Amino acid sequence: MTSVSVSSPPVLSKVEQAKADLCGLELAPRLEELGRQGWEALDEATLTIRLKWLGIFFRPVTPGRFMVRLRLPNGVISAEQLAVLADVIDRCGEHGSADLTTRQNIQLRGLLLEDMAPLMAALEGVGLTSRQSGHDNPRNVTGNPLAGIDPEEIVDTRPLVDAIQAALLGPAGPRNLPRKFNVAVGGAPDSFLLHNDLAFLPAHHNGALGFTVMVGGFFSAQRNELAIPLGLWLPAEQLPGFTLAVLRHYERSGNRQQRNKSRLMYLIDQLGVESYRQAVLSTWAELGGDPATAAAHDGSHLVTRAPRDGLGVQSQKQQGLHWAGLHVPMGRLDAEGMVELARLARIYGSGELRLTEAQNALIVNVPAERLEALLAEPLLQRFRPDPSPLQAEAVSCTGNAYCSFALIPTKGAAQAVLEELEQRVELPHAVRMHWTGCPNACGQPYMGQIGLMGAKARKDGEMVEAAKIFLGGSMDAEPKLAELHDKGVPLSDLPDVLEQLLVERFGARRRPMPA
Amino acid sequence: MHRLNHADAPLRLPPCGHPDRLPELQRWRRTSGWQAAGWVAAIEAGSVAVDVDVLTVLAERLDGPSALRLLRWWWQLPSPDPRWPALIGGVRDPLLAAWLRDRLASPDQSGAPEMSACLLPLLGFQRQPQDGALLARWALAPQPGAVRRAALEGLAVGLSAWPQAALANWLRRLATDHDSSLAAAAVDLLARLPAARAQLVALAGVPLDAAVEQRRQRRLAALSLPQALASSLLLVVHGRAGGVVPPELLELAAELERRRRAPVLLQALTGEPPGRPAAVGEASALPLTLVPLMLLPGGHVRHDIPAIAAHWRLQGPVRRLPFLGAWPAWQRALAAEMAELCERAAQPPAQPPPQPLLLHHPLEGPLARRFLAHLEACTGARCVPASYSDPSGEGLLSSLIPAPIAGAPAPPPLLPLALAANRLTDSLASLVGPPLLQRARFRQLLLAELEALP
Numbered sequence: 001m002t003s004v005s006v007s008s009p010p011v012l013s014k015v016e017q018a019k020a021d022l023c024g025l026e027l028a029p030r031l032e033e034l035g036r037q038g039w040e041a042l043d044e045a046t047l048t049i050r051l052k053w054l055g056i057f058f059r060p061v062t063p064g065r066f067m068v069r070l071r072l073p074n075g076v077i078s079a080e081q082l083a084v085l086a087d088v089i090d091r092c093g094e095h096g097s098a099d100l101t102t103r104q105n106i107q108l109r110g111l112l113l114e115d116m117a118p119l120m121a122a123l124e125g126v127g128l129t130s131r132q133s134g135h136d137n138p139r140n141v142t143g144n145p146l147a148g149i150d151p152e153e154i155v156d157t158r159p160l161v162d163a164i165q166a167a168l169l170g171p172a173g174p175r176n177l178p179r180k181f182n183v184a185v186g187g188a189p190d191s192f193l194l195h196n197d198l199a200f201l202p203a204h205h206n207g208a209l210g211f212t213v214m215v216g217g218f219f220s221a222q223r224n225e226l227a228i229p230l231g232l233w234l235p236a237e238q239l240p241g242f243t244l245a246v247l248r249h250y251e252r253s254g255n256r257q258q259r260n261k262s263r264l265m266y267l268i269d270q271l272g273v274e275s276y277r278q279a280v281l282s283t284w285a286e287l288g289g290d291p292a293t294a295a296a297h298d299g300s301h302l303v304t305r306a307p308r309d310g311l312g313v314q315s316q317k318q319q320g321l322h323w324a325g326l327h328v329p330m331g332r333l334d335a336e337g338m339v340e341l342a343r344l345a346r347i348y349g350s351g352e353l354r355l356t357e358a359q360n361a362l363i364v365n366v367p368a369e370r371l372e373a374l375l376a377e378p379l380l381q382r383f384r385p386d387p388s389p390l391q392a393e394a395v396s397c398t399g400n401a402y403c404s405f406a407l408i409p410t411k412g413a414a415q416a417v418l419e420e421l422e423q424r425v426e427l428p429h430a431v432r433m434h435w436t437g438c439p440n441a442c443g444q445p446y447m448g449q450i451g452l453m454g455a456k457a458r459k460d461g462e463m464v465e466a467a468k469i470f471l472g473g474s475m476d477a478e479p480k481l482a483e484l485h486d487k488g489v490p491l492s493d494l495p496d497v498l499e500q501l502l503v504e505r506f507g508a509r510r511r512p513m514p515a
Numbered sequence: 516m517h518r519l520n521h522a523d524a525p526l527r528l529p530p531c532g533h534p535d536r537l538p539e540l541q542r543w544r545r546t547s548g549w550q551a552a553g554w555v556a557a558i559e560a561g562s563v564a565v566d567v568d569v570l571t572v573l574a575e576r577l578d579g580p581s582a583l584r585l586l587r588w589w590w591q592l593p594s595p596d597p598r599w600p601a602l603i604g605g606v607r608d609p610l611l612a613a614w615l616r617d618r619l620a621s622p623d624q625s626g627a628p629e630m631s632a633c634l635l636p637l638l639g640f641q642r643q644p645q646d647g648a649l650l651a652r653w654a655l656a657p658q659p660g661a662v663r664r665a666a667l668e669g670l671a672v673g674l675s676a677w678p679q680a681a682l683a684n685w686l687r688r689l690a691t692d693h694d695s696s697l698a699a700a701a702v703d704l705l706a707r708l709p710a711a712r713a714q715l716v717a718l719a720g721v722p723l724d725a726a727v728e729q730r731r732q733r734r735l736a737a738l739s740l741p742q743a744l745a746s747s748l749l750l751v752v753h754g755r756a757g758g759v760v761p762p763e764l765l766e767l768a769a770e771l772e773r774r775r776r777a778p779v780l781l782q783a784l785t786g787e788p789p790g791r792p793a794a795v796g797e798a799s800a801l802p803l804t805l806v807p808l809m810l811l812p813g814g815h816v817r818h819d820i821p822a823i824a825a826h827w828r829l830q831g832p833v834r835r836l837p838f839l840g841a842w843p844a845w846q847r848a849l850a851a852e853m854a855e856l857c858e859r860a861a862q863p864p865a866q867p868p869p870q871p872l873l874l875h876h877p878l879e880g881p882l883a884r885r886f887l888a889h890l891e892a893c894t895g896a897r898c899v900p901a902s903y904s905d906p907s908g909e910g911l912l913s914s915l916i917p918a919p920i921a922g923a924p925a926p927p928p929l930l931p932l933a934l935a936a937n938r939l940t941d942s943l944a945s946l947v948g949p950p951l952l953q954r955a956r957f958r959q960l961l962l963a964e965l966e967a968l969p
Binding site for chain 1: 530531532534537538541545547567568570571574575601602604605636637639640642664668671672673674675676696699700703706707730733734737746843844968969
């Protein structure tokens, strides 16, 4: 008798099993029923994994109060949409708030399960969606926040970003990626996007304007990489189909055995860039794409400097129109602030707002004659067009108020330290500070000129909240990740240490001490 | 490569603040095949330096008994960290609920208020219907504001689990509280109840804090905005000969239209489809919601409803709901109505109570058999077919109902599975009583459920 050896399929992890058993999108028609039935109807995998396909996040730190993450392609939102979101968190009272995220997006906090069905209907009613915004999905697609109004614009990213989102959420889009996936499109000389798994940077080829393809960028607790050239150039109209091919190939070939080695760069490492490129092109052809429209490319591009903060009143490329860039401290909004932002956008602008990766908001299309009245609005005392050079580009993760991994209350600590430093020093220019609560690096500390990461340290014999300090992150023509400078400064000592660093390395001048 | 040894892992966890601690915990988080019990024992023994980080990793593995052990351990600490219960108490478990109930048995005698404030939301999270009253007592008691708000948060996270009439009563009382943040939260919760509009309108004459009143008006305004929240409804009903719609259904549609401020259309299976009024398209950016008001999974539900949905989809997006008879709330109402009928039909003590009957239109096929068996299990009644064309004929029904002669036992409690008047309820009116929509329980339920639809 001949024995046949049959290799058994690998045992799926808890997450992979949950995804294989049921796609979270199937829960959409049941949301209303789930709201009525409550937790009784939800198993753990549905509660903590599958609901994220609808953009609904169970938060262990606030059990029973959910978060909803939207999708705002290119960070564009209308006043009408913002007002609907304001009402949603207003209903949540003291538990309700919204965060502007580093992906030009909005997260709503403090919602009950009962809120979800009416919320999803209300979102749909104003043309918004939260679909596939969490877990192993393609996240919000980002673009130039000044697209269409930017005097320095190379290409308007909005239609491209919209088309990419439509391709990814359409019937052929991925539903079960091995891990999350970030896509971005650059449209200006300051479109730094190398922290994305897939970034399209404007580039010329034989005199034609298109995009060079960069792949594999990501930050995590284990590894941080900037995206590298794939060696391909694409005309703009091919971006949606090509993106879909990249995602479908990743869905098929990515690592599902080790979640901490499953981001795209690990797959590129495994295959090598050349083989990876060929594999993606083959997938693209299988999906009906036309690889002949792609050209070999050296990866050079038109992005030459670090992102502008976009704050203050600035002239648009349209004669007589301006945008007003408002600093939203740590990206945290309440219902009242959102209602007011929406009102100002409607009254003074065209009713449109833009969100930036630095967690700020821009009111666009403001005629010159309305600027004075806009600048006199009380809300601008809170969301200032002229914040200090330290506040302007401060970025923060959510912190331990909502995330159980954060070791420090990031937003609160950052705001307190920045306010203290403003009292102590004057700076000749903005300094980009990125704050994050833990090594998962959601606040992108490696991109900051100064990066801070929550930690614990011993002080006077006691364990206290602290921050690691990273220095030297650069997003200009020669991008560089920040490197560890200090492995743990107690939060109480942080103003002193940062003051010294600002003076020594960033040209800060100490203010005279009050008499 | 670092290997994970499950047995002594808790003992090898680096202390708080050590640079290797978080990476080690992350590794554990991503590793399958280990149980929390070993860690819980080590925590109880004081062998692990506990902080939010380790509890966060453990929380994903806790079962009811482990979570209960950790909460007991926390309760006895000399300086318990108020952040921890939320992390370890996120498991629904009857024993855990009982322990929380014991700790919170009385607002006057439950020890340190700050400890109670940590546990009250967890009791709500357990969503045991009997705990709603306890949480309400805490929310209404003369306690520190933080404790009362924690109790109200308990009510919030279990909102749909509490008896709705009582809940509305508690929330209306809280809406007038002198603590304006408590009152505001109560108004927000009232706005989430199925009859939210009526609840908020009922507060109109009540003196409220100015900010709370503004909040009430904002909630009311949002509920009254059909463009934002109310889709048009298409109620598909059986109808009578010639497409005639019974008056109780016409009244239902009119009342719903008034409450929702959005179009409500009626389509009878026996008649022509109504035209799509311009208001349907104008009033709402949401899809048309198709509600099959059928009580049984017969041919109408399986064949006619999909065809009707397809017809309407040609004119715009349609969201189709399951047929009414499948709604759990409807089945609970049937069971409650039947229980009430049985209670009324008191029998002499010596006689066994007759089994109640649910009269339904004859159905065929395995799906129908499964559905009827499910209905029998839900209601405790026996499902009996009765043809609409010959309801009082010589079939099974007549054999189950004794002839009305002196000395004969009383007929069993009967309920007709007919939403509105039809030939069955017409011809057997004295025996089966009015159709369901003419009964307060079902009318109110249907109004509340349909009003609450987006």
